[in-house]
Amino acid sequence: MDLKNRTILITGANRGIGRALVEEALKREVKRVYAGTRNSFQYSDKRVTLLTLDVTNAEQIQRAVSDIDTLDILINNAGIAMYDDLSKPDVIEKHLAVNLFGSLNVTRAFLPLLKRSKGAVVNNLSTSAVAPLPIIPGYSISKAATLSMTQSLRALLTGHGVSVHAVLSGPVDTEMTRGVDFPKASPESVAAAIFDGLEKGEEEIFPDPMSQSIADGWHNGVTKALERQSAIFVPESVAL
Numbered sequence: 001m002d003l004k005n006r007t008i009l010i011t012g013a014n015r016g017i018g019r020a021l022v023e024e025a026l027k028r029e030v031k032r033v034y035a036g037t038r039n040s041f042q043y044s045d046k047r048v049t050l051l052t053l054d055v056t057n058a059e060q061i062q063r064a065v066s067d068i069d070t071l072d073i074l075i076n077n078a079g080i081a082m083y084d085d086l087s088k089p090d091v092i093e094k095h096l097a098v099n100l101f102g103s104l105n106v107t108r109a110f111l112p113l114l115k116r117s118k119g120a121v122v123n124n125l126s127t128s129a130v131a132p133l134p135i136i137p138g139y140s141i142s143k144a145a146t147l148s149m150t151q152s153l154r155a156l157l158t159g160h161g162v163s164v165h166a167v168l169s170g171p172v173d174t175e176m177t178r179g180v181d182f183p184k185a186s187p188e189s190v191a192a193a194i195f196d197g198l199e200k201g202e203e204e205i206f207p208d209p210m211s212q213s214i215a216d217g218w219h220n221g222v223t224k225a226l227e228r229q230s231a232i233f234v235p236e237s238v239a240l
Contacts, residue, residue, distance in 0.1 A: 003025065003028040003029070003195060003199065004028065005030070005031045006072040006073055007068075007071050007073070008030055008033050008034065008071075008073040009036060009051075009068065009073070010025070010034070010035055010077055011036040011037075011055055011078035011106060013035035013077070014041040015174070016174035016187050017077060017169075018077045020186075021075060021191045021195075023191070024188070026048070031047065033047060033048045034049050034067075034068055034071075035049065035050050035051065036052075036055075036078070037052070037078075038052070038053070040052065049067075051064050053106075055098060055105065058105070061105060061106055061109050068110075070113060070116075071114060071117060072117045072119040073198070074119070074121050074122065076106060076123045077124040078098060080094065080098045080139075081139040082095070083135055091138045096141070098142075099142035100145045107121055107153065111157075111162070114162050119163075120163045120164070121150075121162065121164045121165065122167060122194065122205075123147075123150045123164070123165070123166050124194075125143050125146055125166050125168055126168065127169065127214065128140040129166075130214070150164055150165075150166045154203065156234055156240055157240065159234070159236060160240070165197065165198060166203065167197075167204075168205065168211050168214075168218070169208055171185065171210060172184055172186075172187055173185065173186055185207070185208035185210070189208065190207045190208055193207030204224075206218075
């Protein structure tokens with residue numbers, strides 16, 4: 001997929017990887033970036049259209065749909081991560097509300113436009129979706145669930161011409177990880193790698209050195225093999 005002259009919606013676009021994705025998209029000469037965020041922010045490039053979009057707010061999702069008449073790429077980037085020890089169910093529910101159901105509800109809302117353009121859905125996940133990070137188990141649970149959702153959507157949307165991609169990133173230097181001392185990739189390098197992977201048609205994108213170390217094992221592993229086998233059970237025509 002060539003990004004030039006494409007129209008993209010990025011959720012959680014005001015900081016971290018989201019902000020870097022906006023800037024990288026502009027470098028690649030996209031036609032329009034819809035930048036969805038709960039909090040307003042300024043961007044001088046006229047190709048950027050700001051949207052008030054809390055992915056847990058059904059009304060705001062529908063308003064965003066009404067504001068966008070064409071869409072080639074949806075990047076579900078909005079997410080939260082809180083430290084916990086699984087002792088508070090409400091913390092797990094908050095992670096699921098944003099990271100899982102937020103991504104699913106935004107995707108479902110924009111499917112008509114994406115089907116029309118034969119576009120792409122990109123879900124920004126984490127290596128925590130594959131193996132949990134025990135200091136943020138609620139986050140890890142939500143990302144594992146979103147990975148499963150991503151794999152299901154991929155199978156269900158193949159017949160509609162919509163590709164679905166999972167970004168399995170390692171530690172990235174954002175506000176979420178500022179308090180943890182370990183090597184981190186820059187948001188800018190991760191954003192560039194995400195678009196590189198999308199342009200190459202990679203179903204799973206490993207955008208940083210840590211995640212790249214597991215890429216071969218993933219592509220040749222049992223999980224990917226089972227996903228391919230299970231996809232045959234999808235009816236030829238499925239309503240989404």
